Amino acid sequence: MAAGEQDWKPGSFTKNFSWGPPANGLLELYESIRIGFDGRMEDVPREVFRQRVSQSGHSEYIPINFFLFNKSKNGIDHLVADELVFQALTAPHTINFDKLALFALNFSYVGRWTGADAAQRRPALWANKYISERVAREFGWSTKRISANDIEQFVETNPRYKAKSARKLSTNLNYIYEIGHLSDFSSRRVELWWVDALFLALDRLIEDRELDGEQIEPERYGSLLTRSSFAQVAGARSLEKDLATKHLVMLYSACGGRERFSDEHVRERTELTIPDVQWFAANDNRPQGAVHPSNPRILKTIPRACAMLAKYAGFDVIDADELEAFDLQGFIRVHTQRALTRLKDANVTPTMSVEELMRLTRDK
DNA sequence: ATCGATTCATCGCCGTGATC
DNA sequence: GATCACGGCGATGAATCGAT
Helix, strand or coil: CHHHHCCECCHHHHCCCCCCCHHHCCHHHHHHHHHHCCCCCCCEEHHHHHHHHHHCCCCCHHHHHHHCCEEEECCEEEECCCHHHHHHHHCCCCHHHHHHHHHHHHHCCCECCCCCCHHHHCCCHHHHHHHHHHHHHHCCCCHHHCCHHHHHHHHHCCCCECCCCCHHHHHHHHHHHHHCCHHHHHCCCCCHHHHHHHHHHHHHHHHHHHHCCCCCCHHHHHHHHHHCCHHHHCCCCCHHHHHHHHHHHHHHHHCCHHHHHCHHHHHHHHHHHCCCCCCCCCCCCCCEEEEECCEEEEEEEECHHHHHHHHHCCCEEECHHHHHCCCHHHHHHHHHHHHHHHHHHCCCCCCCCHHHHHHHHHCC
16 A cells, blocks of 8 residues: 555546636535535435536536545445535535635545545645645745646656646646635634634544544544644644634534534533533524634634533634624624623732733633 | 446547737 | 637546446
């Protein structure tokens, strides 16, 4: 397995996907996922997905071989319902989805299926390395310097690249980066797509380890993420992102990792973690938002059932209606006001030490 | 184990539209 | 109006499947 796994092969990426008008971004992918999963957050047999998608007149190979995660369940190939699928099924199509999808492509963990060769488990290492080595390290996320020619030059000069030509792959990759707004990756702020990407990365890393029969304990989620290329390919780095990472990994494990999409698991987990909680089976299946009190930009959409677990992990939960019109500035205002009131109530005096002050503001 | 059928990755050609 | 780059399309041959 060793040799072939490191090879860079274009795979179906030289085949075009019919993205439609550039202004659509990755809408075609978004729709393919919705059709392929038939709107349900459950793993779907690869064969069923393919049939649904090809019947609807969309191409299949690019979604299933580059953007989604494959694994065998009871001997049948399945596509895994993970964070990317969750976003496609529960949120309208926006550039947030496109950027999350670009992350998935660049992160490049798509699992295994029958007939796939070893290299296909990481099908776009050329993109992964182009981003981490050239765009991040050399260009410092100055994305204007990305071009089909530059990609071609990068790929062609790498000894790991195994194909006759690199032109088609390069123009296709550059095209996707453009319509999917890779340029926004230069932001150092914590943004919605980045938060989702972190969850997606953990979903994929954990699944990938599982393919080799390795179960990752929740305590190791953080280091699993750190050792991966997540931080290199998820846009420009910053202290804000580093700080947010800790909170989000905690939220991820609090909600049960990949089990967060199973209401049954979440229910059991909630009853186990918070014994005296009242469980409500909600009719509303729109997701909710978990916001971290330290920074309202740390906003993660989660399955409705996870609300209690998110609160337990120290997040505030906002409802679907609120979420749709989430006003970041307003949220900050309200929270600052509350914090000031708390300080006043706590009789803050000018003679307090920094430590005392910190203790007061840190509570909850 | 064999061999035709099917699926797949790769490549090159073509029409289109942009540019000078 | 010549040239070029683009993505779409489909030909090609290799890999794999599955019926026997």
